Amino acid sequence: MPDNSYVFTSESVSEGHPDKVCDRISDAVLDKLLSYDSTARVGCETFATTNRVIIGGEIGLQDPDKQKDFMGSVDELVRGCIKDIGYEQDGFHWETVQIENLLHQQSPNIAMGVDKNGAGDQGIMFGYAVDETDDLMPAPIHYAHSVLKALADARKTGVEKDLGPDSKSQLTVRYENGVPVGVSCIVLSTQHLDPSLNSEDIRSIVEPYIVKAIPDGWLDEKTIWHINPTGKFIIGGPDGDAGLTGRKIIVDTYGGAAPHGGGAFSGKDPTKVDRSAAYIARYLAKNIVASGISKKCLIQLSYAIGVSQPLSVLVNTFGTSRVSEEVLGSQVPEMLDLSPNGIINHLKLLRPIYQSTAAYGHMGRSPSKNGEFSWERLDLIEEIKNRFGGA
Numbered sequence: 001m002p003d004n005s006y007v008f009t010s011e012s013v014s015e016g017h018p019d020k021v022c023d024r025i026s027d028a029v030l031d032k033l034l035s036y037d038s039t040a041r042v043g044c045e046t047f048a049t050t051n052r053v054i055i056g057g058e059i060g061l062q063d064p065d066k067q068k069d070f071m072g073s074v075d076e077l078v079r080g081c082i083k084d085i086g087y088e089q090d091g092f093h094w095e096t097v098q099i100e101n102l103l104h105q106q107s108p109n110i111a112m113g114v115d116k117n118g119a120g121d122q123g124i125m126f127g128y129a130v131d132e133t134d135d136l137m138p139a140p141i142h143y144a145h146s147v148l149k150a151l152a153d154a155r156k157t158g159v160e161k162d163l164g165p166d167s168k169s170q171l172t173v174r175y176e177n178g179v180p181v182g183v184s185c186i187v188l189s190t191q192h193l194d195p196s197l198n199s200e201d202i203r204s205i206v207e208p209y210i211v212k213a214i215p216d217g218w219l220d221e222k223t224i225w226h227i228n229p230t231g232k233f234i235i236g237g238p239d240g241d242a243g244l245t246g247r248k249i250i251v252d253t254y255g256g257a258a259p260h261g262g263g264a265f266s267g268k269d270p271t272k273v274d275r276s277a278a279y280i281a282r283y284l285a286k287n288i289v290a291s292g293i294s295k296k297c298l299i300q301l302s303y304a305i306g307v308s309q310p311l312s313v314l315v316n317t318f319g320t321s322r323v324s325e326e327v328l329g330s331q332v333p334e335m336l337d338l339s340p341n342g343i344i345n346h347l348k349l350l351r352p353i354y355q356s357t358a359a360y361g362h363m364g365r366s367p368s369k370n371g372e373f374s375w376e377r378l379d380l381i382e383e384i385k386n387r388f389g390g391a
Helices: 018-036 064-071 074-085 108-114 139-156 199-213 273-290 325-335 340-347 381-388
Strands: 006-013 041-049 052-060 098-105 123-130 163-176 179-192 224-227 296-303 312-316
Touching: 006 139, 006 179, 018 041, 018 052, 018 064, 018 074, 052 064, 052 074, 074 098, 123 273, 139 163, 139 179, 139 199, 179 199, 199 224, 273 296, 273 325, 273 340, 273 381, 312 325, 325 381
Parallel strands: 052 098, 179 224
Antiparallel strands: 006 163, 041 052, 123 296, 163 179, 296 312
16 A cells, blocks of 8 residues: 555543543533632542542632632532433442542642743643544544544433443544545444343444444445444443543544643643643644645644743644744744743633533534633634735
């Protein structure tokens, strides 16, 4: 095969996956604290296993009374997340799960650097965009998410009562001349509530949703299907496999099609550049591709704790840009204030907008009027065209 003809695989996991349950709870804590105080500091980690949820990490509200009030609401908050996801099984039920809250005050050493508009930690962050889908995301992760979101919607609306909350998808997409053209293999495992169902039964339930979620012509007689390949998937969620916040960072971003800096997103307030700088890097990359400057764009940013501006900015367009990468790299820092405060203000991140990011990807989603996914806006296109010339 020519070098530009290949297959690439990405996976997604549903909101009921054990790790995603933990991401949801951590982001629910963040949203709740931001609803009390937009300057709340949060670094929340969650662990879940059979009938047990443990929450730990650092939080900070300026008003001690509000912080006390919040601590009293954590139990109800966790149960609400689990109920909404749909867990009512013997080993993990929103009513009976034991919850241990170990959240405590943020370290003053961290606060000292952040309070002067410095980054909350050192690290590297990446943003990526490619013209493979309407939302400028890599096709494999985009459609892996789409399949699971369709099944979740059918489950939660009561159309498919036999499906459980826990599921995983994996798509192997075939590229020809660098363009995605088909699915050579699909893997889907979904929890089911009726123990009498076998793999063939599950395929009959899920196949229509898969076909609808994937572009016409991408599935054919050569596509290999693995639906619930173990045969049974009855015990799901944290009862079947322990969960932790931040273990699905590749699912959260680009499905492995682009690098990841290593830092997780969920449970972190936007002063932590692991999250906010990854969002602004995606925003910049997406607007560059949408402007017609390039077909593909990767942006890397790096930061140091307590230092406001990025230490480095890299732009890589993989040979698809009509503007030199050197010029792009020098101009990107002039387009926006890339300090933590600059990012927060431009994307309006000090709002309770994060629970919706906890499943089906942080990137490639539709920005909402409530402020969710503001980093997916395409409002920088005209400035890019004016700066570098029309598309």
